[in-house]
Every structure is written in structure tokens, then in C-alpha cells.
Amino acid sequence: MHLLLIEDDTEAARFLAKGLRESGYVVDIAADGREGLFRATEGTYDLIIADRQLPHFDGLSIVSMLRKNGKHTPVLVLSALGSVDDRIEGLRAGGDDYLAKPFAFDELLARIEALLRRGNLPEVTTRIRIADLELDLLGRKVTRAGTPIDVTSKEFQLLEFLARRAGQVVTRTMLLEAVWDLHFDPQTNVIDVHISRLRAAIDKGFERPLLHTVRGAGYVLRDGG
């Protein structure tokens, strides 16, 4: 597998490249956006990893230019800060996945594998649908059976994470890392509280609940079961 890494911080680039090579990837490095785009358009890479902030062109511009050139090479964008802003912009530009620094190297590897596995799907998801529940990621809107539902920003993050993995059990640890950016147990019941609030928002008053507890494991978003 041939990866292109676009990263201006030489040290970071070397470190990442080393790790990736140890995992069996062939890695080329581009030091700025212009060089990165130039190489990316050659189209011989299986996956591109691009920093969000770059000299000349940033990661998102690279994604959109690539896409408009008809290249569907999956792009994983690394961002300095995992703010809501960043994520929305990332989605808009057509990035296939988004990873906020600082990240665990394992996670990077996991996402790379996920992207490679799904085989260059050219479409970006801006809407997710589980049964009669619908998420509009760009408009930040939630509807159930057609009626709009108000959710707070945290609730939306939580719901998005669950929805992207609909049908799969999501553990508390995963939620803590993805939604709260905590890499340890906070010893409180933050999650329970927000799950409860989310339930009140999306399940209350509907026949079939979608958000289920899996005792001892975590939570699942799915229809039935």
C-alpha cells in the first residue's frame, strides 16, 4: 500500500512516516500543499494523509481540488484542533475521515485501515439515516419521522458518533475519547447523563426506541433489538 503524507512539520512527518513504514506501508512525504497536490494528482496513491494547516494549500483545499479532478483517492485529514468548525469544514470539502491532533498512533492506523478497506468510496456522507431518524451533518439538523428535533451541540456529537456506527456496540471508553476527548475515566457519570438527555430527545414519545443500552458493554443505535 502506497501512502502520501503531506505534512510541513519535518519532525512530525518523519515520525509518522517511520511508524507507518513499520506497519508495512510505503510512504512518500510532501512538505507543503503545492508539492502535495502535485504528487496527489499523479493518482498512484492508495491513500493520502494531509495536515489541515499547510503552506500554499491547506489540507481541505487539496481534497476539494483532487475531487474535482475526478480523483477519489481517500484522504484522511489531520487537524490541529478537533473543533466543530473543523469537522464541518472537513466534511464539506469531501475529506473521507478526520482526525484531531494529538492522536494515538493506533487510532491513525485503525482509520487508515478502515479507509483502505472500504475501497475508495467517492461519496461523502452528509446525511445519516437510521430507521426514521435522520441526521443532516451539514445543516446540523435532526429529524425523527419527519418532525424536527432540537439537540444541543454535545448531544449532536454523541448522536453522530453513534449513528456512524449504527448497529455496532459503542463502548464508554470510545465515547469518552471521541466526544469528550478524555483518555482516562473521569469517575463521573457524564456519559449516562448525556445518553439520558439524548434519549429524551430522540426516543421519547416514539413507539420503537433506537438508542439501546448493552449492559456491561456500552450503547447501540439501531432499529429493533
Added chain:
Amino acid sequence: MHLLLIEDDTEAARFLAKGLRESGYVVDIAADGREGLFRATEGTYDLIIADRQLPHFDGLSIVSMLRKNGKHTPVLVLSALGSVDDRIEGLRAGGDDYLAKPFAFDELLARIEALLRRGNLPEVTTRIRIADLELDLLGRKVTRAGTPIDVTSKEFQLLEFLARRAGQVVTRTMLLEAVWDLHFDPQTNVIDVHISRLRAAIDKGFERPLLHTVRGAGYVLRDGG
């Protein structure tokens, strides 16, 4: 499709040409206004892309001279600065569309396609409509339910940006970059203030507000929801 690119910055020209060629266009480059006009009058091009500032003749002069010669080849003018005045001037001079640098490459492609598709019909998007709110981009006029509304230049920029992305959440960062050209957080609440003023202008006194805030994310212009 045969394009003529008139651009004096060699590097920019090469980059654009490369991207356009990869999108399937045949591209000729002219390095200044004189050469550009000379080639343009041959009349064998399907579309001309001209920089606004050029040695010898600028982009707008080229447009008007072309038109006086009876050539109706569509011209897309690239401007260094996306001020409202520039855009109006560009359109008035007979340019078919106008794009402010820096622009995303995909936007350039989209506009080229739009111009080619409509087969040399000189019609540009000059009006945007969301529910009963109407923007006249050329005249810089705003009306709601038929009654004219006064907005300042900043307010218009802001409104235009929101209107072009109606239904999608627009983040503060996006607004700062697009309307204020700030690429960092100014630590003040400029945006809030202008949003507030814009609200007073377009929503005050109307039943259904169109400009909604999405807490923790940004703002949306949309009807309902």
C-alpha cells in the same frame, strides 16, 4: 473544450493549466493582456479566463474590446480582491462571471462548467432567494416580502455568504475567513454584533425568522427549523 488562460503570474498559470488539463480541457496560456487579446480575437476558444490585473491590458479591457469586436466568447474574470465593487464592475464590463482570488479550484471548475453549459448565454447568478427574502447581488439590494431593506456593505457580504449556503450551518471560523479575511480568532465578538444587526434588518417585524443561531456551531439561514 478549448480554453484560453490569460495570466501573467507564470507559476499560477502553470498550476491552473495543469489542473484544467487534468479535468479534460485544452488550455492555451497568454502571459499578458496584449497577447491575450490577440489570441482571444482569433475567436476559436470556447471560454476565456482572464486575470483582472495584467500587463498592457487588464481583464476588463479585454472583455470590452472583445465585445466591441463582436465576439461573444464567455469570459471568466479572476480578481485579486473580492470586493463587492470589483465584482459589480467586472459584471458590468461584460464579463460573464467573476471569481475572487484566492478561490478553491473546484469553484473555478464549477463556474467554467456553468458557463460552457449554458452555451454562451450571458446570464449570471445575480439573485438569491430564501423564502420571501431576496438578494440582488448586482444591485446589492435586499428585499423581504417585496419591501426593500437597507443593509450596509458588511451586512450584505455576511448575508450573501449565508445565503449561498442556505440550509447549511456556517461556522464562525468560516465567516471570519470569508467576510473579514481573518485567519485567526480576533478574540472579540465582531461576528455576533454583525449577526445581531443583520437580524434586526432582515428578521425584525417578520413572523418567521430566517437567520438562526446553532449554539456551539454557528449560524444558518433557512426557512423554518
Added chain:
DNA sequence: CTCGTTCCTTAAGTAATCGTAAGCGCGGCG
């Protein structure tokens, strides 16, 4: 140069949201 407009800042007020903790209910297991 002066006036008026537009824009930005500051600052105070208001509202929504988040996290914590306490108490309750339910189910599993002894």
C-alpha cells in the same frame, strides 16, 4: 475641515448547556 455613516470594540445582561452529585429502580446473583 466637518459631518455623517459604517464598522469595530467593550462591557453588561441574558440564556442555554454542561458536568457533578444524589437518589432511585432494576436486574443479576448468591
Added chain:
DNA sequence: CGCCGCGCTTACGATTACTTAAGGAACGAG
């Protein structure tokens, strides 16, 4: 059958986010 642990709910205080008003700087018109 009763205890224990896990998860759910609710309430509250702290924090953050948003709104609005008012003053001053910058700009352009006359």
C-alpha cells in the same frame, strides 16, 4: 428473597455562549 452493582433520572450551580446597547475610530462625502 434480599443484597449489590450498574445504569437512569433529576436538580442545581458553574460555566460558556450568545445578544444587545453604547461609545469611539476610521472612512468618505460634501
